[in-house]
Amino acid sequence: MTEAPRLDRQVCFALYSASRAATAVYRPVLEDLGLTYPQYLVMLVLWESEPKGVKELGEELGLDSGTLSPLLKRLEAMGLVERRRSGEDERRVAVHLTPAGRSLSSKANAIPGHLAEAAGLSADELEQLRTTLERLTEALHRAH
Amino acid sequence: MTEAPRLDRQVCFALYSASRAATAVYRPVLEDLGLTYPQYLVMLVLWESEPKGVKELGEELGLDSGTLSPLLKRLEAMGLVERRRSGEDERRVAVHLTPAGRSLSSKANAIPGHLAEAAGLSADELEQLRTTLERLTEALHRAH
DNA sequence: TACAATTCAATTGTGCACAACTTGCCTAGT
């Protein structure tokens, strides 16, 4: 007879807990910017390069239009982005930063430091954790 | 002038992605049992020891009554658990397994193997990842 | 050139997370 799997042995639960704990650390910091964590992710992508289509954003973040459409609508309501139907291809929506959205980036620079500080791991360990997680995510996507 | 942080450097995003990828691998397997991942977590805890109060469940999983109350109501509607108001302390609700809930455990035994198989990491690497994540979660909770 | 298949974004519906609040119950201090 096989034993029921134990909660405290599960990598998946460890991931789930760590992910929620990490966004919980980010939450009060992001609150100062008026952003949720997924909204912050979208802004990060746009600060690197814009405009971007909804689909491209989704590919970079692993989110679909069902998540992004309302999220972008909220960012637009906050005045951080603008959505314009593309001229060449009327199906596409280009997401642009507004000046307010662009200037928010400077206030966001200090954010990643907070996690590093709270993590209780060395920079090396964090770096190794990150690459292990990326390999894992890759493999899981292939399996899925 | 400081650079905006890059998405691909963020441990937090790596956690967020890996966690979603892992539950995505679990999803079709759990669907055979009719459970979502958080529901499965609650069942895991109960299979180890029951009955449990809502608060105890919440402490083990890091969830509050706002999440658990409706989740437990759904598990009860499926006939997997029963909620009984405690006699000694009328504030408490004891969550019991039904026979159906208990017998589901045997069907769930094979589940953790799926992740290990899809992970693309060795057993050692998975084990090390798990302990690193647990340390991280601990530290983040202290910071929060 | 028609028109079937595909693509993109949005919408609908379900189920978490989590903050803030409510309600009923218990307990400690007077």
Add this chain to the structure above:
DNA sequence: ACTAGGCAAGTTGTGCACAATTGAATTGTA
């Protein structure tokens, strides 16, 4: 015994995730 404080579970409201569907625009192809 009375009551202030605290506690447990539930409720409300917002915002993700994600599956499934819709509708409009484009592309490929006979």
